[in-house]
Amino acid sequence: MACSPWDRTAGGTSGRGGARRRTVHRGRARRRGRAAADGRGATQPVPEHTPGLTGADPDADTERHLSWPALPAAVVAAAGFVLGAGFYRAFTGGHALFPSGRAGWALAVLTGIIVGHLVMLGRSRWWGGTGSGAALTLAVLLLYGWVPAGMVSLTVVVLVGIARRNRWRQGVLHGAVDLLGIGAGALVLGAFGSVPSVESPADPHNWTLYTAPQVALVAAAYLAVSRVLLWYLHAPRPGLPTVARTALVRQGLVAVALLGIAPLVCVVAAAKPILLPLFSIPLIALDSTLWIARARAEEQLRDPLTGLPNRQWLLERIWTALDDAERIDARAALMLIDLDRFRSVNDTLGHLAGDRLLLQIADRLRVALPRGAEAARLGGDEFAVLLPVADSTTSATRVARNLVTWLSSPLDLDGLTLVLEASAGVAVFPDHALDAEGLLRRADVAMYQAKRDRTGVEVYESKRDSNTPDRLGLLGDLRRALDAHEVELHYQPKVRFDGQVAGLEALVRWVHPERGKVPPDEFIAIAESSG
Numbered sequence: 001m002a003c004s005p006w007d008r009t010a011g012g013t014s015g016r017g018g019a020r021r022r023t024v025h026r027g028r029a030r031r032r033g034r035a036a037a038d039g040r041g042a043t044q045p046v047p048e049h050t051p052g053l054t055g056a057d058p059d060a061d062t063e064r065h066l067s068w069p070a071l072p073a074a075v076v077a078a079a080g081f082v083l084g085a086g087f088y089r090a091f092t093g094g095h096a097l098f099p100s101g102r103a104g105w106a107l108a109v110l111t112g113i114i115v116g117h118l119v120m121l122g123r124s125r126w127w128g129g130t131g132s133g134a135a136l137t138l139a140v141l142l143l144y145g146w147v148p149a150g151m152v153s154l155t156v157v158v159l160v161g162i163a164r165r166n167r168w169r170q171g172v173l174h175g176a177v178d179l180l181g182i183g184a185g186a187l188v189l190g191a192f193g194s195v196p197s198v199e200s201p202a203d204p205h206n207w208t209l210y211t212a213p214q215v216a217l218v219a220a221a222y223l224a225v226s227r228v229l230l231w232y233l234h235a236p237r238p239g240l241p242t243v244a245r246t247a248l249v250r251q252g253l254v255a256v257a258l259l260g261i262a263p264l265v266c267v268v269a270a271a272k273p274i275l276l277p278l279f280s281i282p283l284i285a286l287d288s289t290l291w292i293a294r295a296r297a298e299e300q301l302r303d304p305l306t307g308l309p310n311r312q313w314l315l316e317r318i319w320t321a322l323d324d325a326e327r328i329d330a331r332a333a334l335m336l337i338d339l340d341r342f343r344s345v346n347d348t349l350g351h352l353a354g355d356r357l358l359l360q361i362a363d364r365l366r367v368a369l370p371r372g373a374e375a376a377r378l379g380g381d382e383f384a385v386l387l388p389v390a391d392s393t394t395s396a397t398r399v400a401r402n403l404v405t406w407l408s409s410p411l412d413l414d415g416l417t418l419v420l421e422a423s424a425g426v427a428v429f430p431d432h433a434l435d436a437e438g439l440l441r442r443a444d445v446a447m448y449q450a451k452r453d454r455t456g457v458e459v460y461e462s463k464r465d466s467n468t469p470d471r472l473g474l475l476g477d478l479r480r481a482l483d484a485h486e487v488e489l490h491y492q493p494k495v496r497f498d499g500q501v502a503g504l505e506a507l508v509r510w511v512h513p514e515r516g517k518v519p520p521d522e523f524i525a526i527a528e529s530s531g
Contacts, residue, residue, distance in 0.1 A: 075229065079179040083150055090147055097198070099148065111152055114284075133152075133156045136283065139263075142262060178226055180229065188217050188221040204271075309374070317386060331392065331430070335425065336447040337404065337424045338383075339381040340451065345418065353414075358381065361383070374386045404421075408422050424456070425445065426458070427442035432460045478510070489506060490509055
């Protein structure tokens, strides 16, 4: 039974139907290089032609309906053709589709136990990473050929899909991918001269030491085709590096199970088929191990209080969003939202009341998110909202104001009405930054500007940011210039209309050895902020 090696974690977005035209790391390195070159991470604005916002709410159910683009439809069509050809060959040749007798009934019972186990696990556990169905499918493939193996796979997909009626499209697609993986394994098996069937099954008693690499290659072909296809179709955008590491661990466990358990199932099916249902114990244990690994990976990317994604997820998601925005020549926006006077609530009502208040804020944020926006909690009373694609800075600001208005409405806490105003800062790619860290820092600067001026929402402005590398460098040069007496004092007379000098105005001028004349409004503001 095939499963996606890339579990959607922390509220992932919908799957893609095609490969990305370049790698994530190449785009990141290119933007980092450009950011280092100009010292600020800003470029000229891109044309405002990208319509609307795309994506989906990450806190909705993570299993998205597919829109059936060309590639998934082609996969389903290919699998249907392969299955139809197998059925036609079986019916015209008088071949059975599934073994009968004790072996057939034992396999049916084992399949039923696996299906029941997967249904009982719950909707969110089995769909992204199970090994029990894969091990059982490979065992039937080695023993009886690809048509009975396809029957087992379809049985698992159909029966579990019935329990998830609103996920039938993904059930069909996963079943189609699994059939293609079974076909690849059957081709490798046939290359070694082994074409088992129900009437003439493989005899494990005749297996030798040379059979081990054959089984390994069949398992590798089955895993490679099924997993690579599902990754190609469903690779999630959020949290790629972390998810990739944990997915590789899970697929390694599946491979070990296939190599270790599947041949044993074949041996028992040939020698003592009545014992086959006992294999449900190690197969269920394998699925439990996979689920624990997935749960731990999700815990690393999710805030334990609100259930929203955390800072680590946000950074990884921003990187992917920036890559996609650069690829389609669009903008992406990040906004940080902070609750005003939340500390006074904690001090007055206690931290438990504050936690309950944060839960209400998180729920409101989920409801208020526009289509395509993704929310995260960074810690304390600070939240973030990512717009993977935005029309313009103006549209991103409009979204931020709507969110601030929504979060600032009265809250009820044990009969006590509380009003917590919110402040938001907005930073836009590529106008304000070219990388995830820079976008996060600039949104943070804008947010504190909004809190300081009590304006609700502020967009990042470099001239108001005293912590840019350029301004920090200028501050260091200013200290050196004062010691080197490069700052000059000029006197400008004040003359009345009758020509009489009424006084003098003292002006400070700084001629930088490299920058030339530095405008007074730049270095005076820096000097005032430094104390």
